[in-house]
Every structure is written in structure tokens, then in C-alpha cells.
Amino acid sequence: MAPDPRLPSWVHWEQRPFPDANLLLLNGGRPALVDSGFVGHAQQTADWVHAHRARGLELVVNTHWHSDHVGGNALLQAAGAGIAASTPDACAIASRDPACCAAEYLDQPVAPYTVDVPLEDGQLLRLGSADWEVVSTPGHTPGHLALWQPEERLLVVGDALSDYDVGWVNLALDGREAAATAQASIQRLAILEPRVIMPAHGPIPADPKTAFAHAARRAQRLVDDPAGAVWYGMRRIFAFALMIRDGIPVDDAEAYLCARSWLTDAARILDTSPELLATDLVDAMLRVGAALVRDRRLHATAGHTSVPPAALVQPLPRDWAAYAWVEHDVHQ
Template sequence: MSPDRPVPELPNWLTWWQRPFPDANTLLLPGRHTALVDTGFVGHADETAAWARARAGKVDLVVNTHWHSDHVGGNALLQARGAAVAAGAPEADAIARRDPGCCAAEYLDQPVAPYTVDIPLDDGQLLRLGEAEWEVVRTPGHTPGHLALWQPEERLLVVGDALSDYDVGWVNLALDGPEAATTALASLKRMADLAPRVILPSHGPIPADPEAALAAALRRAQRLVDDPAGAVWYGVRRILAFALMIRDGIPAAEIEPYLLARTWLTDAARLLDVTPEHLATELVTTMLRTGALRLRDGHLHAAADHTPVPPEALRVPYPRAWPPTTPR
């Protein structure tokens, strides 16, 4: 792929916002029924809502590609202002039940403000978003309820965390089973078969060459299938980096107790057949050596570009303490 190849042209009836971590990219579709695809992290919910309001007025519908904290953080605020929320049926059902595992929020120690799902989405369902009709494409793997959105006339594909220009979504073999990587690979193959003209990922820039981006993603996903231990490592590195981003770092003296209190780490240690203590030490050592973490003023920080989060934004309850859902 030539580095000088231009990014594919976007239609003028949508607005794309590429955002640094800990927020997912956001897609705004203005129209009679203005829609917003993914709403960023809870610590930036006001910013998300203000951005959408300035460009389109009231948001009528939020569509989530999946329920991780960087995609649903503005849901509660926008819902309080009148927006409905749509999400993949498996996640919608769990949200309705107030399942303690919702959003993997407690598991990952990533706060999510309580929200409800008004519209469960199934594979093949058609949605009028802004000025165009989109098709829901089930793409499980990164999460069981992960979905993509396909606009066939313009051949636009919103891919969530399934892939980016530099990465593929991590898979959770402990929570979602040993077949999660194979499921993610099958979802990527389904998306490649659509031959999109434009890929709109949740992180990073729009790929200049969609075909090349999908081919690279398929190779990366195949490696996760072939190397389960590597897939586990891939996930824990990303989870720790995100934890450091949203907390503006963690004191180096506190990182081991923090990690040993995390279920995701003890699960990963079990899958790797090592002790949690060994994994905690190896994880930090490896990420420091590769430059993914930096030690500054006695604190460990994620090296990747990210936007600060106000500490008070993290003080929201885990889903087990969310209020029961009520009919809207």
C-alpha cells in the first residue's frame, strides 16, 4: 500500500470524528432522525454530547458497535436527553437483565454509567440512520455482541473494534471461550467479502486501502487463532494500557496489588499456566522494555497518545449496582 494513497472520500451526509484513547471514534449521521454511532468514554460524555449538538442538534438514536467502556460512555447522558439506544441483541438482553457482567465493566475495571437498550439489533436488520439505510452485520469475536454497520450504496463499513489500520480487536479467551479468536476471524472474513470502499474503524485513521487493511487484519487474526498464548498476552497488554490511560497512571509501588486484584489478570495467568504474581511482573517488565509503558515521577503511564480523564468521572457504580430498568 502506498503511504501517499488518499483516504477514500466520505459522503457529505455524515461526520467522522477520529478520537484518541480512551474514546472510540464517533460517527454522526444527521437527518430527520439523527444518529450517533458509539459515544466515547464516560469521562468525556459532556464533550461527546456537545460535539453532536453543535453539528446536528438533538441526537435521536445512539447505536453501539459493542458495549466496552470507550464505546458506551456517553449513552447515559444522551439517553437522559431523549436519545434511544440500539445495540446487538446479546448485549441488549444482558443490559435489560442488569447482568453483573454488563460491559465487562467490573471485570476490566472500566467505569460505565448505567443505561438501557431500547432497540435490540439482529443480523440483517435495516436501520435508517440519518439520510441513509444501513444493515446490521453481526461480527462477534471481540465481544459476543459485536456488530458492524453496512451502507451498500456507498459501500461504507463501520467495523467497531474488529480491525483498524494497525490492529485487530483483542479477544477474551477466558470470558468468551477458546473459540473466540476463531469467531473473530470468521467475522473478519465476512466483512472482507463485502468489499467495502470505506472502512470506518473505532480507533485510528480511516485506512487508505480497505482491501489491504482487511488482508492485514486477516493475517493478524489468524495469528491469534494459531497462538492462544499470544492472544492472551495481546489482550492483557491492551487492558493494562487502558487502565493506566483512564487513571493518569498508577504509582509503581501500587501496580502489583492493583493487578493481583483484577480478575482479568488471574484468568490470564490460569490460561498461561503461570502464577498471577509471575504474570503481573512479566507484564509490566515486558511493556516497559517495549516502550508501551513509561515510568515517570514514580508512576507508570501508558505511552500511547490519550486524552486525560477527570478522576471524578471514574466514580460510577459497577453494573451490579445499576438501578433496575424501567419501561420507557
């Protein structure tokens, strides 16, 4: 991919299809990577970093802990990189909370890792050859953060927004105010008036003001329509499950869904049964073209890359305490 002329020469950015997040490498005095993709493509992430870095990678900064953002952490940490994440995420990882990364809840595998550098709102963090400000942006997850480079007016937004949408919110886990919290985070980012927005998914928006205006409208809809927010989250989560598994047999899809905590939580909020909701979700995704049936398997239609089945076999966070960890000497 040719360098983006809007970015300084020391910023390397690559748009990646699902199930990965985009890659952002900041070269210079302290080479750093923002987010590390899905575990099934961890080696590809490491190879890309190796091809673009000026010297050894020192730090990986996670915008949040979902599987498509932290999947390369373990491999890069084993090679000597430190991991930085928001304090809420860092504390949960340190205590080996079974809910870490929502990996079990979402049925999305994550390889075990630790956090070396907890990050607070307003903290200055040296990445590459510039200082970046940590901006707390809860909503999509409670520990979500953004990164702001004021001299170049570069803004890394994670899943807070993209060129085409905003991040889904989990009203069951994070409370009914999660949509309003996400909306407030988007407003906080818009005030910065960035020159360039770098999202975790999709292209760099051509016009930041237009992207924020669209995100504001979309966020307001999630606030105004809690049931719609639940449905939006379900469609995103189930599509991801279909992507990483090369589809799910049609005959098994509803049983798979009924076994998922996120689906039973959604059924409770929507005042229906998991069985009815599972049927409705499959029907809805087929009806709007978000899924299709091929070779008697239900597949996601959004563009994505395949995942080796063996990569999905990862220990659950409840078992991470059994793993030995290497301490890193990482300075902020």
C-alpha cells in the first residue's frame, strides 16, 4: 500500500479487512504499534511490523481489549515488546478476571498476555518520535481510549467511530447508559478538530468533520433506540463469529446462538426467548444480505480474510493464571 500523503513519513498505516483491526506503526525513538489484530493473523502482524520498523518494536498500545485489537499481543510481547492499555483494562488483565477481553462472553479467542503500562486519561505517552495524549473514550467498551498528537493533529479513534459507522455498545454488560457514554466520547473527540482521523476499521475518512457529523447522527440513534442498539450489537458479534469460523452449519446456527451469553442477555433486554431471538437474528441477517447460505453453511458477506482453525484454540481468560509471564522493563 502506498503511503498516505496526509500522514508524516514516520507513520505507517495499513487498512486491514475483518477480523483484524487496521495497523498503525509509529517509527522513531520509541517504535510503537497501535493495536495488533486478530490472533489468527498474529504472525502476519509481526511480519508487517518487521518490514516497516526502523528498529525493534518497543510498545504495543491497545485502544481496547476486543479480540481484533489484541490478537498479536502475546506474540509481540514474547519478542520483547511491552503492552500498554487503559487502566481499567490493565487492572482486569492483572487480576486475571475471567471477563478479560470479553473473550468468553463473545466467544472470540485471545492468546494470554499482560499489560506493562497502564494508561490514564490525559497522560502523555512517547510513541515513535512524538508525544501523544491518551484520551479516555468509553462507550464501545468501558476501557476504550483514543490517542491525540496535537502538533500533527492526528487522532487515533479505535472503534469509537469509522468512516461509515460507530462502534456497537453492550447495554447488557455496560448498562443502558453505554450508548450515551459513547455519544459523549465522540463529542469529546470532535472538539479536538483533527486533521486526520485514523479508525480501527475501514479507510481514513476524507473529511473529518463529515465523519464526525455522521457519527453524531448514528450515535444519537443508538441513544434514542435501545432495542435497535441491541440488534446492532448482535449483528456485529454474530457476523464476526461467522467470519472467524469460515461459517457455521445452517443446522447448528440457532443452537450456537442459544449457547451464547450475549444472545441470552439480548433476549432478556428485548423481552423475548433466546430461541425466538436466535431464529429472528438468522432470518434478519439473511434478509438484509449480511449473511448467506453456501454449502449448507451460514457465512458473513462482509469482506474478511480466513482464519486457520487451529488459531481459535486458545485458553479462556479464566485459565490465564496458569501461564508464566515475562516481566518487561518498560518506561513511559
